[in-house]
Amino acid sequence: MASKPIEDTADWVGTRLPRKEDLRLMTGGGKFLSDMVLPGMLHAVFVRSEYAHARIKGIDKSEAVAMPGVVAVYTGADIEHAFKALDIPVLIPNLPAQFPKYHALAVDKVRYHGEPVALVIARDKYVAEDASELVIVDYDELPVVIDAEAALEDGAPRVHDDSKDNEIFAMTFTGGETPEEQAANDVEVEKIFAEADVVVSERFKVHRTGVTPLEPRGVLCEWNESDGLTAYITTQRPHIDRLALVDVLELPAEKVRVIAPRDMGGGFGIKAPFYRENIIIAHAAMELGRPVCWVESRYESLMNIGQERDQINYMEIAATKDGELLALRNRGIGNNGAGCIGVYWGFVMPFLGAVEMPNAYTWPKGDVKLRVASTNKTSLTPSRAFGNFPTRFAIERSIDIVAHKIGMEPAELRRKNIIPQLPYTSITGEYYDSGDFLGVWDNLMAQIDLEAFRKEQAEARKEGRYIGIGFSCGVELSGVASDLMVPMENQPGYGAASVRLEPRGKVYVFGGDAPSGQGHETATAQAVAAIFGIDPDDIVVTTGDTTTTPFGSGSIGARFGSYYVSAVAKACEEIKDKITRILAHDLQIEAHKQHFEFKNGDIVYLGDPTKRKAFKDMVERIIMWPINLPEGEVGGLETTAFFEADKPMICFNADCCMVEVNEESGAFNITRWVTSEDVGNVINPTIVEGQMHGALVQGLSNTMFEEFVYDELGQQMSADFEHYKLATAADVPDFEITYSSTPCPHTPLGTRGIGEGRPSSVPGALTNAVCDALTPFGIEITELPLRPNTVWRKIQESKS
């Protein structure tokens, strides 16, 4: 998509505008949570469990308390009755599950290596760190269960004493609402499998990996009796965190304010849950009457959050010999870990992964079931591609395996089964509102010459070189409608924004969803600038302060381009209505909004372009001189708008990856990566491409490098960046991002929310390419991570 020249201010939408955020961030002027200092601020350090599963017999904190500079030490026993446990309604989704009770600090027992056990607060962070090592915890070790399938067996060690077993969540996603309907459906599916030409049946395993923003978490709380609690939290969802603090600490709602710092160093989902650390830091600040700050260390971060995926899928596909997909059957087993995180409890991610499993293909029938097991790992936390990564890998690999079985080109099999027309409701009940999947697919194929590649591949094989091509595609949520958000997370899905004009014609926008690097300030300003016909520099965007912004469920699930910016547009249009009503009255003409153009700082009457007024003058007139107004009008220009789409919305993409595999070592190189995107109308293509690059590299890094490793005792072996390897610049390729976009018909600007689910297309495309390269060996890889050693082993197995 070429950049549009800025001929007039209506062109701000669609322009590659450099970001408003960049100047401060490039010059050391960003203000991140750990940059904040308040007078009298104390520093907190957590003591965390050394065991994956152990009874706490006692804690001796006397030495730590006695250390000079230490102000307080809290243990589970100190806080157990001071405030509520974290199983409060605002943190509980409307899904049937065994929700474990847990406190801010472990009370009776620890359930994973790294769980918070005590909190040390001191005047100096070095002293707090020293004192934390003097807290002596007496543990009685308990049997540990790390494997999800083992956890679901009878007699497995029970992770939560208050649950009847380790099955935290189980659900059937197909066949109807009642067990009878579902059972009848299962019989029909079984019949299809029994009669099908081809059946593919594989066990797909995806390891534990996820997202690790470069800025870890942090909380800074201050308290005074008149204003109450102010909590600065690295959070994507300040309004939800505020409600949780109100409910757990049982404070009057007007006494709690949460502020997400304007600058946050990435989130990718991990800053979306409500965390127990927030509660104890707030409690300490209130009790001590001084600001208390906790900044998470990388070690703590890698042990506690950013862990997702970790799922086994027993997937079966029935197809005809001509490559028509007939039915999908899946038994998913998710490894939840201990699940002690508010809102998500771990299993909400695998839940959504199961909902989204059918992807872009027409399945006449399906039988999709999921079980999620509590284990002695840390909880799954939301990670970009929310729940989707393991199921998308399984589906996209299965499609290729079907193609290999019937001797069909995998690209052709995909095209044959891609949903030809939207809207469409999937076998799991997911509604796909709009788009042109085949258009996106055909655009991808137009970027590559598949026939030429196959010829080159055949030639290369003669020389002993193995090159391969792999495909995948992905339906991703574009925001999450209340229809899904209320049942899933007990929260609304609408977008909300306040737009306030000040007398000199400048515009302030306030949003409750807190961004963490996605360029929301810039994209919001571009949308507002286009609507009012003014310059993006005249727009100031404020996010994340619960006192000044309208309620929003947070920066999650690609809500910006779908819900949030739509609310901004709606608010701007309401203000335009008022401006034009008053302007028509001033000009003594019969005219409505559609008769005026807002352009290049002017408001022009289209019926007679000599009748015009400068935007800023008109704004000043309405705010400062509210006399001689039309009957019933008052002065002032400010409104809050809420946007809810009639239907859930999606975006769509297709990917192609080319590789060369070294048959001797198993090493593989990505030689080309091309994408085709339906991202709706684009506000800023450069920002969209940045989102895609980042998501693709996260996907590659998850697929090839990153892995959270636990030993058999549940000890975490990967809690630093030496052991938890992230992709560096030298590890990853360049990407060709291409577009085949359709405007979303349900949003005012035709935009779609993009980028959230995007990493999930990566493991399928890459692994398919590697397997395609190795077709002569008949290799089908069904487990991640995908590394040279696994590829090498597969080649050896095939040779022997």
Place this chain on the structure above:
Amino acid sequence: MPTINVTVNGERYEETVPERLLLSDFLRERLSLTGTHIGCTYEGVCGACTIHLDGEAVKSCLMLAVQADGHAITTIEGLRDGSLTPLQAAFKANHALQCGFCTPGILMNMTEFLEKNPNPTDEEIRHGLVGNLCRCTGYVHIVKAVREAAQSTTR
């Protein structure tokens, strides 16, 4: 407690510091130069704390403040003199940053990189970046910005 003399962004400081105080904490907490970031908590892997010590890019979390005694330091706050440097301008023009947490360290590292290698290949740029982790951008736009800055200054 020892006393150190350091020049930071052209300003001279005489400060008494505990022996164990990390240079990164000295800069952030004592001098309030919070543009130097801590991403991997003192492992020296993420590169967000990169500064210039006598003109050389170093990771400030792997040094003690006392080791900086007698040296001159430049942090991200002192990188530009008035207008943006060509590298900063290229970062803005090419959307080479998203959350901006890794950006100060990358700018410090690649400024020195371009001084030593004013005309790098893409592969050299990518290898020059391995000491800096970025989680948002996928590195594509960073590589492009460094290439463009090199071209604009060698032209």
